[in-house]
Amino acid sequence: MPTSKTSPYDVIIVGAGINGCTSAYFLSQAGLKVVLVDKTGIASGGSGAAGAFISPKFYKQGPLKELMDVAYDEAMLFYSTALSSHILLKPLLHMSQDENEEPVYLEQGAVVDARAACEALAEGIDFYRLDIQSPFYRDNMWHCGDLQSSHLVLTIGAYPKILPIDYVGLRGIWGHRIDITTSSDVPHIFHHYVSISPTLKEGVVAIGATHDVHYSPFDSDTTYDIESGRALLLENASKTLKLDNIKILKDYTGLRSGSNDYMPMLGSLVDTGATQALHPHLQHGKAVDSKEFVYYPHLTMINGSGGYGFVLAPYLAKRLKEYLVDGIPLDESISPSRYFPRWAKRKKG
Numbered sequence: 001m002p003t004s005k006t007s008p009y010d011v012i013i014v015g016a017g018i019n020g021c022t023s024a025y026f027l028s029q030a031g032l033k034v035v036l037v038d039k040t041g042i043a044s045g046g047s048g049a050a051g052a053f054i055s056p057k058f059y060k061q062g063p064l065k066e067l068m069d070v071a072y073d074e075a076m077l078f079y080s081t082a083l084s085s086h087i088l089l090k091p092l093l094h095m096s097q098d099e100n101e102e103p104v105y106l107e108q109g110a111v112v113d114a115r116a117a118c119e120a121l122a123e124g125i126d127f128y129r130l131d132i133q134s135p136f137y138r139d140n141m142w143h144c145g146d147l148q149s150s151h152l153v154l155t156i157g158a159y160p161k162i163l164p165i166d167y168v169g170l171r172g173i174w175g176h177r178i179d180i181t182t183s184s185d186v187p188h189i190f191h192h193y194v195s196i197s198p199t200l201k202e203g204v205v206a207i208g209a210t211h212d213v214h215y216s217p218f219d220s221d222t223t224y225d226i227e228s229g230r231a232l233l234l235e236n237a238s239k240t241l242k243l244d245n246i247k248i249l250k251d252y253t254g255l256r257s258g259s260n261d262y263m264p265m266l267g268s269l270v271d272t273g274a275t276q277a278l279h280p281h282l283q284h285g286k287a288v289d290s291k292e293f294v295y296y297p298h299l300t301m302i303n304g305s306g307g308y309g310f311v312l313a314p315y316l317a318k319r320l321k322e323y324l325v326d327g328i329p330l331d332e333s334i335s336p337s338r339y340f341p342r343w344a345k346r347k348k349g
């Protein structure tokens with residue numbers, strides 16, 4: 001456990017999913033002293049449950065597709081070079097449930113071993129199992145328990161927020177993946193009603209989906225029914241492929257967190273109280289340049305990657321490194337502050 005004598009870090013990263021681990025990797029490779037903390041363990045959230053397919057966004061054009069195309073290329077290069085023993089290159093057949101959309105066969109699809117990849121990225125980086133609540137900035141340092149750093153990075157996915165940032169709209173969607181053995185051949189990755197895919201483990205096939213918008217482990221009134229979840233996955237898989245002699249090996253469950261506008265988030269966080277005090281007319285809908293907002297100092301958040309966390313993580317972590325180490329400004333269009341003006345106006349009522 002860290003003690004109050006632990007010398008300060010350049011960066012504390014809270015949350016050791018794919019976003020936290022990839023950020024830790026890029027920042028420590030750039031020479032920063034980084035510590036990664038997680039309340040449960042590495043890849044214990046949505047990342048550990050992920051199918052972790054690396055694919056571009058199919059169909060709809062627009063800013064998300066443009067960003068995803070770049071992120072996909074960067075992800076393929078990153079995993080194939082930095083994590084070559086944790087990526088399986090396989091063609092991917094994407095069949096939309098919308099009959100108007102043609103199936104897409106992607107020669108260069110891939111699947112990453114989600115947990116192993118996170119662990120490999122975090123290797124050699126200080127790690128503590130800590131539940132961080134209400135981190136604070138004092139004397140030019142962020143304080144998380146006994147840990148201190150010049151900069152704080154929050155990568156906590158769909159978990160309850162640890163700062164008062166209600167304006168950041170995030171939705172958790174519950175997912176379930178099963179590893180199985182089957183006597184049937186699964187020649188490539190299928191994305192249809194569910195995903196069906198060979199894995200890096202010889203003879204093991206993964207079936208998974210994130211589709212349950214109603215269940216959340218943070219809602220104490222409900223418990224997730226693993227048996228029904230398995231049955232639903234297998235039923236949906238059978239609509240795509242006939243899988244014989246199925247034996248279930250393991251279940252993985254978790255939440256992925258998506259943003260309201262489906263774009264990922266990378267950027268500083270607005271201190272809502274200080275900003276509203278400085279710009280009271282925000283509540284009347286008056287436009288204020290985002291540069292005029294008050295931000296938490298030296299704090300960056302990565303979140304809201306939806307079903308593309310593994311595709312986007314290298315792209316986002318690389319921009320975080322360029323921002324912190326090379327002084328390159330972050331892309332304003334994916335800043336979480338984009339949600340703030342609307343929230344501040346609504347607060348009026």
Ligand SMILES: Cc1cc2nc3c(=O)[nH]c(=O)nc-3n(C[C@H](O)[C@H](O)[C@H](O)COP(=O)(O)OP(=O)(O)OC[C@H]3O[C@@H](n4cnc5c(N)ncnc54)[C@H](O)[C@@H]3O)c2cc1C
Nearest residue numbers: 015017019039045046047050052053132157175308309310
């Ligand atoms: C079933 C399933 C299938 C998926 N398939 C794909 C896919 O094929 N391709 C793809 O790209 N993406 C996929 N995703 C989405 C992807 O998994 C997520 O986008 C990604 O995992 C998000 O990573 P993250 O690091 O932001 O969050 P998470 O992995 O959820 O990590 C957050 C971490 O923060 C920790 N934490 C939270 N609060 C605190 C606190 N207060 N103190 C300390 N630690 C804290 C948690 O313990 C957790 O480990 C899938 C998701 C699921 C669930």
